[in-house]
Amino acid sequence: MDTCFAPADILLPADDENIAYWPVVACDQFTSQRGYWKELEKLVGDKPSALNIVFPEVYLEEGFGRIESIQRHIRDYLDRGVLTERVHEGFVLVERSTASGVRTGLVGKVDLDCYDYTPESQALIRATEGTVTSRIPPRVKIRQGAELESPHVMLLCDDRERELIEPLHERRHELPKLYDLELMMGGGHLRGYAVTGEMARETQEMIARQQSRSGLYLAVGDGNHSLATAKTCWEQIKPGLTEEERKTHPARYALAELVNLHCEALNFEPIHRLLFHVDAGELIKDFTAALPCTEGEDIVFIHKGGRRGVKLVSAGDRLPVDLLQEFLDKWLREHPEAEIDYVHGSAALEELSLKEGNCGMALKAMDKNALFPAIVAGGVLPRKTFSLGEAEEKRYYMECRKIR
Numbered sequence: 001m002d003t004c005f006a007p008a009d010i011l012l013p014a015d016d017e018n019i020a021y022w023p024v025v026a027c028d029q030f031t032s033q034r035g036y037w038k039e040l041e042k043l044v045g046d047k048p049s050a051l052n053i054v055f056p057e058v059y060l061e062e063g064f065g066r067i068e069s070i071q072r073h074i075r076d077y078l079d080r081g082v083l084t085e086r087v088h089e090g091f092v093l094v095e096r097s098t099a100s101g102v103r104t105g106l107v108g109k110v111d112l113d114c115y116d117y118t119p120e121s122q123a124l125i126r127a128t129e130g131t132v133t134s135r136i137p138p139r140v141k142i143r144q145g146a147e148l149e150s151p152h153v154m155l156l157c158d159d160r161e162r163e164l165i166e167p168l169h170e171r172r173h174e175l176p177k178l179y180d181l182e183l184m185m186g187g188g189h190l191r192g193y194a195v196t197g198e199m200a201r202e203t204q205e206m207i208a209r210q211q212s213r214s215g216l217y218l219a220v221g222d223g224n225h226s227l228a229t230a231k232t233c234w235e236q237i238k239p240g241l242t243e244e245e246r247k248t249h250p251a252r253y254a255l256a257e258l259v260n261l262h263c264e265a266l267n268f269e270p271i272h273r274l275l276f277h278v279d280a281g282e283l284i285k286d287f288t289a290a291l292p293c294t295e296g297e298d299i300v301f302i303h304k305g306g307r308r309g310v311k312l313v314s315a316g317d318r319l320p321v322d323l324l325q326e327f328l329d330k331w332l333r334e335h336p337e338a339e340i341d342y343v344h345g346s347a348a349l350e351e352l353s354l355k356e357g358n359c360g361m362a363l364k365a366m367d368k369n370a371l372f373p374a375i376v377a378g379g380v381l382p383r384k385t386f387s388l389g390e391a392e393e394k395r396y397y398m399e400c401r402k403i404r
Helices: 034-044 057-062 066-079 133-144 165-170 197-211 224-240 243-248 280-290 320-334 346-353 368-378
Strands: 008-013 083-098 101-111 125-127 154-157 177-182 189-195 218-222 253-260 268-276 293-303 306-312 339-344 359-363 386-388
Touching: 008 101, 008 253, 034 057, 066 133, 083 165, 083 177, 083 197, 101 165, 125 224, 133 224, 165 253, 189 197, 218 224, 218 368, 218 386, 224 253, 268 320, 268 346, 280 293, 280 306, 280 320, 280 359, 293 320, 293 346, 320 359, 339 346, 346 359
Parallel strands: 125 218, 154 253
Antiparallel strands: 008 083, 083 101, 083 189, 101 253, 154 218, 177 189, 268 339, 268 359, 268 386, 293 306, 293 359
16 A cells, blocks of 8 residues: 555664664754764764764764765675664664653654645645755765665654554564664663564554545654755656656655654754854844844843843744744844854753853744644744754664665
């Protein structure tokens, strides 16, 4: 049967020794904290690890020399049997324990013909935030030369009745266990179970029933730009294929984890803004002149000289993050010496904001129950509106799939 989220052939490290150092956090985390990645490199050493086949964004400013190393490590891991197919035409049931609780998910492949990231899209799978098209070409360069993918993409389904993932989790003791380990760098505990055979078929049947009920079935919670990259690569390949080849070509799909929006351990956290090389006083003055404000906590400006919280007046239905980002986009064009970063976690924001020349802007989290209605009503949200959990709770790279 054809579904927008389907079983896949999934590769994992072949043994417990190799798997211990394999999973690392999503590449778009800790982008202003190089020390995190340096400590991780020390922990991994020369052991097989997903760290060697992804491109942490903290290193993007150094150029693309790392890509050759990524491709070399992928070939080496496949040639030496470090990575092998552990699931054939199935899913992986994921159980992730963090400070927020136990989050369950289902790893499978996304049909990229069912996905569209443009704001006016009516596709079954849609982006949740605005896609910055300039961020796609560098990622395409990485994917085009890779033999396999490992995702940090997380998709959300609005499964209020808990029909899909939760019943599988209740039956997890019937499933072969693939891995069970403590994650490095405070990421919590991770377990994975193979969902194959009849149980995989039943799962896909449930997906087919669910996707037939609504025009919007899945929303991209994390990894918007990674999935947009996979879509771009597929659209480049597709014209050169026959109709029959298009049905099964590996580039038509992308591996991802599906999570129920209503999972109790899935928290929406704010993504804060941080500016470098700025006069905080001037920034705050310009902001309050551009947007009517009173004292409050919609946005809290944090800098070495203190902090100031503001409440936006007459914002209407617009989110504070929407108004802030619109202001910053304009302000940064007028102040080319300034730079911006997007920070996950209040502790990291506090630490970075107090450095000379920096100014942080702390935001509140949005109500996750408003996500699907907001997308249906008005398209995508402003970029970097929310985060699925704190930085340490983001998806760790684990499962892999061949894309050639």
